[in-house]
Amino acid sequence: MESMGSMESMDPTDLDERKAAILRAVVEEYVETAEPVGSQRVARSRKLGVSSATVRNDMTVLEREGYITQPYTSAGRIPTDLGYRYFVDHFTREGALRVAHKRAVAEFFESAHRALEDLLHETSQLLSRVTDHTAMVVGPQPEVAQVRGVQLVTLHPGVVLAVAVLSNGAVEKYTLELPDQPDEAQVASAAAALEGQWNGCAFNELPEPRPSGDDGIDRLARAVRGAFGELVVARPVEMLYVGGTSRLAAEHESFATAESAAHLLELLEHQVVVVSLVRNLLDQGVNVSIGSENEIEELRDCAIVLAPYQVEGEFAGTVGVLGPTRMDYRRTIGAVAAVSQQLGRLLTRVD
Amino acid sequence: MESMGSMESMDPTDLDERKAAILRAVVEEYVETAEPVGSQRVARSRKLGVSSATVRNDMTVLEREGYITQPYTSAGRIPTDLGYRYFVDHFTREGALRVAHKRAVAEFFESAHRALEDLLHETSQLLSRVTDHTAMVVGPQPEVAQVRGVQLVTLHPGVVLAVAVLSNGAVEKYTLELPDQPDEAQVASAAAALEGQWNGCAFNELPEPRPSGDDGIDRLARAVRGAFGELVVARPVEMLYVGGTSRLAAEHESFATAESAAHLLELLEHQVVVVSLVRNLLDQGVNVSIGSENEIEELRDCAIVLAPYQVEGEFAGTVGVLGPTRMDYRRTIGAVAAVSQQLGRLLTRVD
DNA sequence: CGTTGGCACTCGGTAGAATCGAGTGCTAAC
């Protein structure tokens, strides 16, 4: 920052109107063509009413301020991350998405039912189709859910499946292997006891089961408690659904190296990392994270567009897309916003 | 076929010993180096005791018979799909995998518990790590499972979650929206009635619930029946878990075009296609499908290595990997076999 | 003073020519 040049418009947060228009043109043209855009093209394609020489002068300033850059001397300009940032902050107020896509989204959420997992999975695929990028859907936080039902089923002698139905429609289960083989009556009373004690409790802080007097029942109950506790620890984060990973490989032109696509795919396979990344961004109120704004090295050439969705007015989860920094931000932001809104609406209705 | 040359070894299914050794050398060297291998390298690296000229002569025959080919005139030879096939059929009797990997597999299955879905998912990741290729795990056929428990939980007024616990440890669920809002008593008796009637029934052919006299209960019961029927139709195939998709992108050198990785990723996103592909291959007794042996265009440069796993002596599902035709078949086959066997063993114990 | 036309200069991209070398097929000798 702290530029010492005494040029006009020292306020780095804003640009005079023509420079802003030029920056916008550079971003839009570059996103479309993937080629550095020169002053001529800007002067001609936009009705700025100035010559290419004037555009050139302004471009020099824009470059000095860090909004655009040249891939090499005397080539056209391409936006920097800062340039994209300005574009996103100033020219994407109302995200636009194509009518066909708008209808596709509406139709999808009109007909969608199913189990929550399937819905979220398919939502990620929808978002990917609409945006042409890889899409991510972070499921509702499981912690807030309360137990609404407990069931124990003997699958084999000594093997019991413990199932907990939660208030958000999720079902948690765990296959227990028990050294002593409780009989059916014990399993049934343990289930009844646990259901009675846990109904309404938060799944992540289930109380220890009260002793019943019967040793077998108590051992079973404690085992179930232990298993569920393990689940909470082992799966402390929300579920992540990723759709359209093939887009990443298809977009390889936009990335520096061919391996970067592989790195990104690998990154996406680590649910925990992605979920916490999304969470961090959102906690800071960030909805669009561009290139180097991101701390993770692999995302240097990527942009992330996020939108939280709300269920019954409360933050529930997040939808988002991952694509190259060179993306159509207006369309993407529009799509992500639309999907997040509709998803929240549907979950509020169904949940 | 029907070659008219009066050369030796007219039986196309077998090669004389030295030619087989040369073919083997070509495959192994090419897999390792990714470069066409010439007669000199073969003559020197293997202790064949013959000169490069002799190797050249044999190579000419091998080429005529279709086992190897030249990428261009006067380059070294690379294996054809037929060549890989011969290699797989003759030189991979005992699949070998590295000790470190062997231990990794054993350790994994020693400590693995969890819900079936998690286990299969992690198994796919394990197999991917061990083979360095994309791994697929097809879950047990859901149809064989019997109902072991039914539970209905009211999430909100008018919204009921129907849960069925199956004998294989799977849990099916469906969120029902009901026009009339049954009270808790009705929900409870419907659940009890369904559980009584369906216990032991195959999930894919649940009988219609018997009328109870109470209109609300019957409507609810029928709705549950309808929902589960819908699930069976909507999800007629086994679940598919894919691990290590990033390997596909990383292997891009082995593929003809850069887009092919994207195509493969897209293919893998269509569960139904992959599952039926795997099923078809296995039905024909095929465990390794190489390149053009495959009918699907996208798999022209790929090989698939499969191994079914058995639970309690019965076919249950499949594990496999997808990689370039230029892969280390011995190692891959060994890893796939080991994982399938261990997975079956674990499921037999736990299931 | 901002804007504009003119102009020399830069540099990636493409095309063509020259060169290199691994590897082959063929032939003749062993």
Place this chain on the structure above:
DNA sequence: GTTAGCACTCGATTCTACCGAGTGCCAACG
């Protein structure tokens, strides 16, 4: 049947020349 020798092929690499889009700068203009 095997081998050494040799001419030949052809992808890969390097070098050169050249084109042209685009820039920075300057002087002129309203």
